[in-house]
Every structure is written in C-alpha cells, then in structure tokens.
Amino acid sequence: MVLLPRNVFAQVQRRAFSASAANAYKVAVLGAAGGIGQPLSLLLKLNQKVTDLALYDLRGAPGVAADVSHVPTNSTVAGYLPDNGGLEKTLTGAEVVLIPAGVPRKPGMTRDDLFNTNASIVRDLAKAAAEFAPKAFILVIANPVNSTVPIVAEVYKSKGVYDPKRLFGVTTLDVLRASRFISEVKGTDPNQEPVTVVGGHSGVTIVPLLSQSNHPEISGETLDALVHRIQFGGDEVVKAKDGAGSATLSMAQAAARFADSLLSSISGTPVTEPTFVDSPLFKDEGIDFFSSQVTLGPSGAEQIHPLGKLNEYEEKLIEAAKVDLKKNIAKGVKFVAENP
Numbered sequence: 001m002v003l004l005p006r007n008v009f010a011q012v013q014r015r016a017f018s019a020s021a022a023n024a025y026k027v028a029v030l031g032a033a034g035g036i037g038q039p040l041s042l043l044l045k046l047n048q049k050v051t052d053l054a055l056y057d058l059r060g061a062p063g064v065a066a067d068v069s070h071v072p073t074n075s076t077v078a079g080y081l082p083d084n085g086g087l088e089k090t091l092t093g094a095e096v097v098l099i100p101a102g103v104p105r106k107p108g109m110t111r112d113d114l115f116n117t118n119a120s121i122v123r124d125l126a127k128a129a130a131e132f133a134p135k136a137f138i139l140v141i142a143n144p145v146n147s148t149v150p151i152v153a154e155v156y157k158s159k160g161v162y163d164p165k166r167l168f169g170v171t172t173l174d175v176l177r178a179s180r181f182i183s184e185v186k187g188t189d190p191n192q193e194p195v196t197v198v199g200g201h202s203g204v205t206i207v208p209l210l211s212q213s214n215h216p217e218i219s220g221e222t223l224d225a226l227v228h229r230i231q232f233g234g235d236e237v238v239k240a241k242d243g244a245g246s247a248t249l250s251m252a253q254a255a256a257r258f259a260d261s262l263l264s265s266i267s268g269t270p271v272t273e274p275t276f277v278d279s280p281l282f283k284d285e286g287i288d289f290f291s292s293q294v295t296l297g298p299s300g301a302e303q304i305h306p307l308g309k310l311n312e313y314e315e316k317l318i319e320a321a322k323v324d325l326k327k328n329i330a331k332g333v334k335f336v337a338e339n340p
C-alpha cells in the first residue's frame with residue numbers, strides 16, 4: 001500500500017471529528033525553539049491526537065510553549081529548559097519523541113559535515129530518552145539522519161532498552177518533495193502523485209522509485225533531472241536561505257505528517273509510508289538501516305516491505321546509495337563506541 005500525500009488542513013478538519021480518549025498521547029519535541037521545532041510544535045498542537053505537548057530546548061522553549069498554548073485545541077503545552085530537570089519532565093510519560101535538535105547546513109556543506117556537532121547532541125538526548133522514556137517512539141530529524149539514527153540505536157543498546165521497531169529516521173520530506181517535483185513535471189496535483197522514496201536521507205542515498213509511480217514513462221534527461229532534484233532538493237533551500245539554515249517549514253510539515261501517521265497507527269489505523277529503520281533488507285551486506293515502505297502499528301515498525309520491482313536505472317541508484325549508507329551508518333556506530 002502506498003500512502004497518498006495528504007493536505008494538512010484537510011487532516012486537521014478530519015481529526016476534529018475523530019478524536020477520542022483512546023487517541024490521547026504525550027508528544028515531546030527536543031529542539032522545539034528552532035527553525036523546525038517551532039512550526040512543528042504548532043502543527044502538533046493542531047493534531048487532536050496530541051493531548052500533552054512537551055517542548056524542550058536549550059533556550060526559548062517556554063516562550064514557544066506559551067505562544068502555541070493559545071491555539072484553541074484540547075492539549076496542554078509545557079515548555080522546558082535544561083535547568084530544574086527540564087529534560088526529564090519533558091520526556092517522562094512521552095509516547096512519541098521528535099528530535100529536531102541540532103545545527104543545520106550552510107551553503108557548501110554536506111549533511112555529513114554536521115556530524116561533528118550533531119552526533120553528540122543526538123547521543124546525549126538519546127541517553128535521556130533511554131532513561132526517562134525508554135518505551136517511546138523516537139523520530140529522528142537531526143542530520144545526518146543516516147548516522148544519527150544508528151547513534152540512537154547504539155545508545156539504546158548500551159542501556160539495554162533498544163527496540164528496533166520504535167526508532168525512525170524521518171525521511172518524509174524526500175517523499176513530499178518527490179510528489180511535488182513530479183507534479184511540476186507533469187502538471188498534476190501533487191496530492192495524487194505518491195512516490196516511494198527509499199535508501200537514506202542525503203544525496204545519492206535518496207532513491208525515488210519512479211518506475212513504481214504514476215509515471216513510469218519518464219525517461220532520459222527528464223528522469224535524470226527529476227531524480228537529481230529529489231536527491232538534492234535540500235540544497236535548493238540551503239542555497240536560497242543563503243546561510244540562514246535549511247528547510248524548516250516543509251520539514252515541519254513532513255515531521256508532523258509522519259508523527260500523525262504513527263499516532264494513527266498506534267491507535268489502530270495502520271499507515272504505510274517510507275521511513276529509515278533498522279531493516280533486514282540489506283543486513284547481509286552490512287547495512288543495518290534502510291528506508292523503505294514500512295507498515296506502522298501499535299508496536300511501531302510492524303512490517304518492513306521489500307523494495308519491489310526495480311528497473312535497471314533504479315538498481316544502479318540503489319547500488320550507489322548502499323556505498324554511502326554503509327559508511328554513514330558505520331560512522332554513527334563508531335562514534336558511540338568511541339564516545340559512549
């Protein structure tokens with residue numbers, strides 16, 4: 001099953017009529033005062049399944065919390081700083097934890113260039129989550145996702161609380177971009193253009209499976225350009241923001257959508273969409289994490305789907321993706337081994 005991109009306003013309306021006591025979750029955002037964290041917090045405030053929103057940042061989270069708390073939906077909102085046990089209070093009782101904390105790129109940088117700064121941020125937040133919310137679903141946004149997700153896994157393993165079904169790298173923005181960009185090529189409605197995007201979340205590790213889309217006929221230079229745009233869509237935003245960061249608004253929408261899919265799924269309405277998870281697909285090649293279509297359910301990543309039929313062009317993209325992914329994953333694992 002392929003999930004159609006959905007319009008967030010339609011979602012909000014639909015939820016207003018479907019919320020019930022069973023759909024009541026505490027959701028925590030770590031890095032809530034940042035470029036992604038703020039609009040993400042707003043979108044989560046609008047989600048009727050979120051009844052308790054806990055916002056944490058090194059600075060600014062109480063202000064963001066006070067601001068979004070005035071949005072008239074039925075959730076409580078609290079903002080915390082590191083003092084007075086703020087991280088513990090944020091995490092305790094949380095069912096879902098989103099991690100956008102970390103520095104964004106500037107022009108000329110790759111996502112891997114963020115590793116030195118973000119690896120320790122994610123490691124430390126993962127340690128806290130392992131202690132205060134060991135059963136929560138963890139949604140990692142901080143880059144480089146290909147390495148930060150393995151970092152969380154290693155921290156959880158070291159604490160004896162790792163459940164691979166509960167850890168997700170958020171790759172939804174690649175999926176949204178693919179729908180949008182293919183619709184621009186074809187002059188169609190992006191909401192009707194589902195595209196499966198697999199692999200990882202950086203450059204050539206992002207692999208759109210256009211042969212499985214509505215437009216398997218796209219070929220030649222049009223195909224090359226479209227694939228390149230999906231793989232390097234993040235660079236367009238980094239360049240346009242000219243030193244002021246990377247995608248924040250579209251990313252907030254992507255993360256809010258993935259969080260909603262997960263909340264729907266744990267509430268009993270399973271959703272299938274691509275996400276970067278501990279995956280059996282290429283483990284025999286030493287690649288422990290891979291993004292593919294995943295059916296979500298009460299226990300998290302319940303079914304990891306194979307890639308399906310690929311054409312020769314896509315087989316080559318997958319081979320290239322695997323080379324980088326393997327290195328990115330190993331880098332995260334090594335970091336935690338050397339810097340526990």
Ligand SMILES: NC(=O)C1=CN([C@@H]2O[C@H](COP(=O)(O)OP(=O)(O)OC[C@H]3O[C@@H](n4cnc5c(N)ncnc54)[C@H](O)[C@@H]3O)[C@@H](O)[C@H]2O)C=CC1
Pocket residue numbers: 030031032033034035036037056057058059100101102103104105114118121124125140141142143144145170171172173174201245246247248251
């Ligand atoms: N997965 C994806 O598709 C995407 C990922 N990203 C990544 O998301 C991350 C955040 O991006 P932005 O929000 O634009 O950055 P930002 O700099 O605007 O915000 C980051 C926030 O994290 C906070 N922070 C830093 N260390 C922290 C810690 N130890 N605990 C709590 N909060 C902490 C900062 O105070 C700041 O408010 C970056 O690493 C970026 O590369 C960005 C776009 C898409």
Ligand SMILES: O=C([O-])CC(=O)C(=O)O
Pocket residue numbers: 104105111143173233234235237238246247
């Ligand atoms: O490009 C970046 O650095 C941020 C990101 O991950 C994206 O926009 O896909």
